Amino acid sequence: MRAALWLLALFGIAVAVALFAGNNQGTVTVFWPPYRIDLSLNLVLLLLLAAFLFLHAALRALAALFNLPQQALRWRTQQKERGMHAFLLDSLSHLLAGRFIRARKSAEAALSQEASLSAGGAAPANAAQVRTLAHLLAAESAQALQDRAAREEHLKRALEQAGSREGQGTHEGALMRAARWSLEDREPQAAIGWLQGLPTGAGRRTLALRMKLKAARLARHTGEALETARLLAKHRAFSEVAAGSLVRGLAVDLLNGAHDPAQLKRAWAELEPAERQMPELAIHAAQRMAVLGGDAHLARDWLLPVWERQHQLPDSLKVKLVCALEEGLDSIDGAWLARIEAAQRANPRDATLQYLAGMACMKRQLWGKAQQLLRQAALGLQDARLHRNASRALAQLAEERGDEEAAAAAWKQAAQD
Numbered sequence: 001m002r003a004a005l006w007l008l009a010l011f012g013i014a015v016a017v018a019l020f021a022g023n024n025q026g027t028v029t030v031f032w033p034p035y036r037i038d039l040s041l042n043l044v045l046l047l048l049l050a051a052f053l054f055l056h057a058a059l060r061a062l063a064a065l066f067n068l069p070q071q072a073l074r075w076r077t078q079q080k081e082r083g084m085h086a087f088l089l090d091s092l093s094h095l096l097a098g099r100f101i102r103a104r105k106s107a108e109a110a111l112s113q114e115a116s117l118s119a120g121g122a123a124p125a126n127a128a129q130v131r132t133l134a135h136l137l138a139a140e141s142a143q144a145l146q147d148r149a150a151r152e153e154h155l156k157r158a159l160e161q162a163g164s165r166e167g168q169g170t171h172e173g174a175l176m177r178a179a180r181w182s183l184e185d186r187e188p189q190a191a192i193g194w195l196q197g198l199p200t201g202a203g204r205r206t207l208a209l210r211m212k213l214k215a216a217r218l219a220r221h222t223g224e225a226l227e228t229a230r231l232l233a234k235h236r237a238f239s240e241v242a243a244g245s246l247v248r249g250l251a252v253d254l255l256n257g258a259h260d261p262a263q264l265k266r267a268w269a270e271l272e273p274a275e276r277q278m279p280e281l282a283i284h285a286a287q288r289m290a291v292l293g294g295d296a297h298l299a300r301d302w303l304l305p306v307w308e309r310q311h312q313l314p315d316s317l318k319v320k321l322v323c324a325l326e327e328g329l330d331s332i333d334g335a336w337l338a339r340i341e342a343a344q345r346a347n348p349r350d351a352t353l354q355y356l357a358g359m360a361c362m363k364r365q366l367w368g369k370a371q372q373l374l375r376q377a378a379l380g381l382q383d384a385r386l387h388r389n390a391s392r393a394l395a396q397l398a399e400e401r402g403d404e405e406a407a408a409a410a411w412k413q414a415a416q417d
Contacts, residue, residue, distance in 0.1 A: 087109040188214075188219035212228050248278060282306045332360060340353070
């Protein structure tokens with residue numbers, strides 16, 4: 001369509017020129033004493049057009065001639081810039097390929113090219129960013145080569161170059177790389193220091209949180225590591241199963257760090273409500289309280305939400321729950337005894353509940369009922385520890401009755417378990 005319009009325009013111009021020049025009788029007379037020159041108007045117009053075109057071409061030629069030095073300088077500058085970027089790309093390629101010495105040399109060559117451009121007054125617009133990236137590549141190569149002095153020198157210069165507002169992103173990247181290098185050198189405190197230099201928004205990014213979590217775990221800052229793991233779980237940095245396992249493990253470490261009942265209470269209070277509902281954590285906290293000689297009533301309060309869901313627990317966790325409750329049977333109250341009996345009646349074939357109910361009756365000196373429940377439990381218990389404890393309890397009950405033969409058989413069974 002555009003070509004057709006141009007063709008129509010050319011035809012129109014040709015027709016206009018033909019109409020003007022075909023019947024034009026005008027003349028132009030030039031008096032040059034003693035001469036007189038008569039020229040047609042059409043010829044004069046053509047000569048004027050030719051003179052204009054010639055003058056325009058001559059001026060363009062002169063301008064191009066005088067501009068040759070600038071073009072040559074621009075070409076040389078462009079070649080240097082291309083070389084600088086080529087060195088940067090080569091450094092990155094060598095670094096990815098594991099050629100660390102070549103990567104370092106290419107990065108240093110890029111720095112030399114940039115310095116040459118800046119000295120000549122033709123510094124590129126992104127000169128600071130180029131210098132920062134080149135120093136970071138050189139520092140990364142030095143880290144791989146275990147050249148710590150060179151790494152620190154290049155890192156220092158990279159941070160100096162990335163200090164402006166335009167280089168904020170590069171500055172944050174340099175701090176994160178420095179933190180990662182500190183983690184590789186097993187220096188968690190240094191890594192935490194680098195991460196603390198990040199702005200608030202950058203410090204909450206997934207990459208920064210991952211490094212913070214690793215540094216906190218290496219430094220044994222369990223509380224900080226747990227809080228960081230919670231943030232990562234909210235950011236969906238891990239799968240749901242992995243996040244739960246990580247948080248659970250750190251919470252267990254937090255509970256294990258308590259060395260008296262008061263510290264254990266504070267550690268338990270630091271857990272979130274959803275974490276306190278985890279059966280593994282509640283059972284571990286109760287067992288830890290028993291080891292520290294703390295309040296058994298408080299431990300049972302922690303176990304109450306788990307006990308209410310005990311029918312949903314797998315067998316391994318149910319066994320741990322029973323063991324945790326068994327450790328505080330000496331001080332068990334009537335309410336808990338009623339709960340245990342109600343659960344055993346609701347599940348009369350559950351050997352684990354029979355065992356717990358039998359041990360509770362034994363602590364209350366209800367010998368007959370305890371013997372009946374423990375004897376039934378011994379037939380169905382799969383856990384070796386519980387089976388051994390049940391046999392020992394039956395042996396003690398037999399000794400209380402004076403049945404030496406039954407006691408000997410029970411002690412023999414306990415020894416075999």
